[in-house]
Amino acid sequence: LPHRLLAMAINRFPPHFTTADHRDRCLEQLRSKCAPLEKYIYLNGLKGRDANLFYDLLLGNMKEMVPILYTPTVGEACINYSHIWRRPEGLYVSIEDKGRIRDVLSTWSNIPDSRIAVVTDGSRILGLGDLGANGLPISIGKLDLYIAGAGIKPSSTVPICLDLGTNTQRYLDDPLYIGIRNRRPGPEQMNEFMDEFMEAMKEVFPNLLVQFEDFSTDNAFKYLDRYRDKYRVFNDDIQGTGSVILSGFINAANLSSAASGKPLGDHRILFFGAGSAGIGVAKQLLSFFTMQGLSPEEARSRIWTVDSKGLITADRKGLQEHKKFFARTDYEGHALTHLVDIINYVKPTALLGLSTSKNAFTEEVVKAMANINERPIIFPLSNPVHLSEVDYHNAIEWTDGKVIFASGSPYFPVTHKDVTYEPGQGNNMYIFPGLGLGAILSKARHVSDAMVEQASIALASSLTEEEKAAQLIYPRLTRIRDISAQVAFAVIRQAQREDLDMNGYLRTLPDDTLLALVHDKMWQPPAVPIPRL
Numbered sequence: 001l002p003h004r005l006l007a008m009a010i011n012r013f014p015p016h017f018t019t020a021d022h023r024d025r026c027l028e029q030l031r032s033k034c035a036p037l038e039k040y041i042y043l044n045g046l047k048g049r050d051a052n053l054f055y056d057l058l059l060g061n062m063k064e065m066v067p068i069l070y071t072p073t074v075g076e077a078c079i080n081y082s083h084i085w086r087r088p089e090g091l092y093v094s095i096e097d098k099g100r101i102r103d104v105l106s107t108w109s110n111i112p113d114s115r116i117a118v119v120t121d122g123s124r125i126l127g128l129g130d131l132g133a134n135g136l137p138i139s140i141g142k143l144d145l146y147i148a149g150a151g152i153k154p155s156s157t158v159p160i161c162l163d164l165g166t167n168t169q170r171y172l173d174d175p176l177y178i179g180i181r182n183r184r185p186g187p188e189q190m191n192e193f194m195d196e197f198m199e200a201m202k203e204v205f206p207n208l209l210v211q212f213e214d215f216s217t218d219n220a221f222k223y224l225d226r227y228r229d230k231y232r233v234f235n236d237d238i239q240g241t242g243s244v245i246l247s248g249f250i251n252a253a254n255l256s257s258a259a260s261g262k263p264l265g266d267h268r269i270l271f272f273g274a275g276s277a278g279i280g281v282a283k284q285l286l287s288f289f290t291m292q293g294l295s296p297e298e299a300r301s302r303i304w305t306v307d308s309k310g311l312i313t314a315d316r317k318g319l320q321e322h323k324k325f326f327a328r329t330d331y332e333g334h335a336l337t338h339l340v341d342i343i344n345y346v347k348p349t350a351l352l353g354l355s356t357s358k359n360a361f362t363e364e365v366v367k368a369m370a371n372i373n374e375r376p377i378i379f380p381l382s383n384p385v386h387l388s389e390v391d392y393h394n395a396i397e398w399t400d401g402k403v404i405f406a407s408g409s410p411y412f413p414v415t416h417k418d419v420t421y422e423p424g425q426g427n428n429m430y431i432f433p434g435l436g437l438g439a440i441l442s443k444a445r446h447v448s449d450a451m452v453e454q455a456s457i458a459l460a461s462s463l464t465e466e467e468k469a470a471q472l473i474y475p476r477l478t479r480i481r482d483i484s485a486q487v488a489f490a491v492i493r494q495a496q497r498e499d500l501d502m503n504g505y506l507r508t509l510p511d512d513t514l515l516a517l518v519h520d521k522m523w524q525p526p527a528v529p530i531p532r533l
């Protein structure tokens with residue numbers, strides 16, 4: 001520091017100030033706030049004042065801080081973002097920037113360092129609907145997990161919110177709303193905007209991986225298909241979720257089959273919710289069955305999907321494109337609309353909720369699953385927690401502790417008849433940090449389906465003996481860096497198998513050296529000494 005600044009800094013730190021004490025002081029300040037949103041605002045302020053300390057605290061307190069910075073509290077932060085906004089912390093690209101998007105992107109301060117952008121258009125934030133320009137915190141929250149969970153350097157991250165307007169009237173009417181006050185454009189105008197945006201991203205940020213986040217279902221599928229072979233891009237809600245749930249399902253199916261004695265290939269999966277997440281997961285779960293030796297057609301026959309109109313059948317008029325693949329052709333009879341009737345007809349071993357329909361898995365539903373399965377697999381995956389299809393304590397109580405459970409948002413452990421049960425969290429946060437790190441280190445030209453699948457298998461195999469003994473299906477969050485390294489390693493090797501990598505050096509490394517290199521590349525918050533005379 002120049003002498004004048006050093007002198008100022010010395011004068012302003014109290015004589016007994018130490019960094020270690022200050023870490024404890026910040027934790028105490030955080031814990032003194034009662035409301036989760038207040039905690040979010042506090043942490044956001046801390047990040048602005050001292051980012052290194054913020055990430056150091058996050059790394060040391062993942063279990064406590066992730067539910068504040070990420071799901072579920074980040075959802076509340078998004079809903080209220082126009083009112084809690086403090087300072088610029090990401091990049092907004094608005095529909096009014098059309099024709100000069102390249103110039104807008106060029107204003108970003110860390111272009112040479114930039115490696116990963118999370119881009120949302122705010123149109124489907126978690127299960128909370130169209131939040132427009134208030135969606136930026138979801139990009140920030142995902143990138144905080146890249147930094148803490150996979151050691152991506154903070155200066156390499158680019159949070160982006162595309163401000164295309166909103167169809168949510170209460171925001172259009174809110175005098176403090178931070179976005180443009182228009183309804184969303186039609187598909188043609190949006191396509192033109194997205195084409196210009198993606199091309200400009202490639203020009204301005206040549207080394208960037210783009211993660212699409214929380215686009216409404218039609219656009220999520222459309223823009224993934226449109227850009228996946230042209231740019232380095234993946235969709236977290238379709239591919240990240242598919243990958244994390246395949247992983248949890250592999251471990252859950254093993255536990256369930258061990259209890260029932262039935263072969264793994266006999267599982268039958270019922271999806272409640274058939275949007276980007278439901279169909280994304282269903283497509284990824286096909287590979288669970290093909291891994292057991294089933295043909296692709298047999299695999300498809302093990303999956304049933306349900307939307308707000310009931311069991312999806314091929315004869316339904318006006319069926320949306322993304323629902324056609326799993327639409328049943330073998331059901332004859334009147335439309336099945338009640339979940340219990342559907343369960344009794346399908347006899348699923350697993351019920352997965354991606355419906356945004358709070359408490360849809362009622363006692364009757366859960367007991368119907370428990371009646372036909374020794375250990376029913378029930379995953380209420382909708383976020384945030386108040387939209388979960390069933391709360392953990394109910395799932396435990398209604399199945400007398402037999403359920404194999406994972407939810408999208410975190411739950412606390414539950415004690416039932418003197419036994420304490422730990423829930424799994426089936427959230428794409430276990431996948432995207434490692435998937436992104438692997439794609440960045442290998443300099444992969446594209447993110448392939450096989451890379452996503454290898455990420456999933458690596459996650460499934462990452463359980464420790466202790467975690468297996470506790471019958472967990474996902475590893476503990478405190479091990480996230482280790483898990484991300486294993487995921488990244490698997491992604492790099494798959495990129496190499498498919499000739500998608502542009503970092504030839506990594507090919508020359510034996511497995512243990514490559515894994516060590518992935519760990520070495522992870523950024524650690526530096527301990528910044530307090531200046532003293």
Ligand SMILES: NC(=O)c1ccc[n+]([C@@H]2O[C@H](COP(=O)([O-])OP(=O)(O)OC[C@H]3O[C@@H](n4cnc5c(N)ncnc54)[C@H](O)[C@@H]3O)[C@@H](O)[C@H]2O)c1
Binds near residue numbers: 128278355387
């Ligand atoms: N756990 C995770 O990692 C993860 C990842 C992605 C998405 N999600 C969650 O999944 C949910 C869905 O996301 P999406 O993008 O697929 O949304 P979406 O709105 O496109 O899809 C919702 C689906 O649920 C169906 N549905 C709604 N109400 C229903 C009801 N009462 N009965 C039956 N079906 C009903 C709809 O018809 C639709 O098919 C969100 O809450 C999101 O937060 C979780």
Ligand SMILES: O=C(O)C[C@H](O)C(=O)O
Binds near residue numbers: 127
């Ligand atoms: O953001 C999350 O917590 C998971 C997922 O991407 C979602 O949209 O719900």
Ligand SMILES: [Mg+2]
Binds near residue numbers: 126213214236
């Ligand atoms: Mg999402």
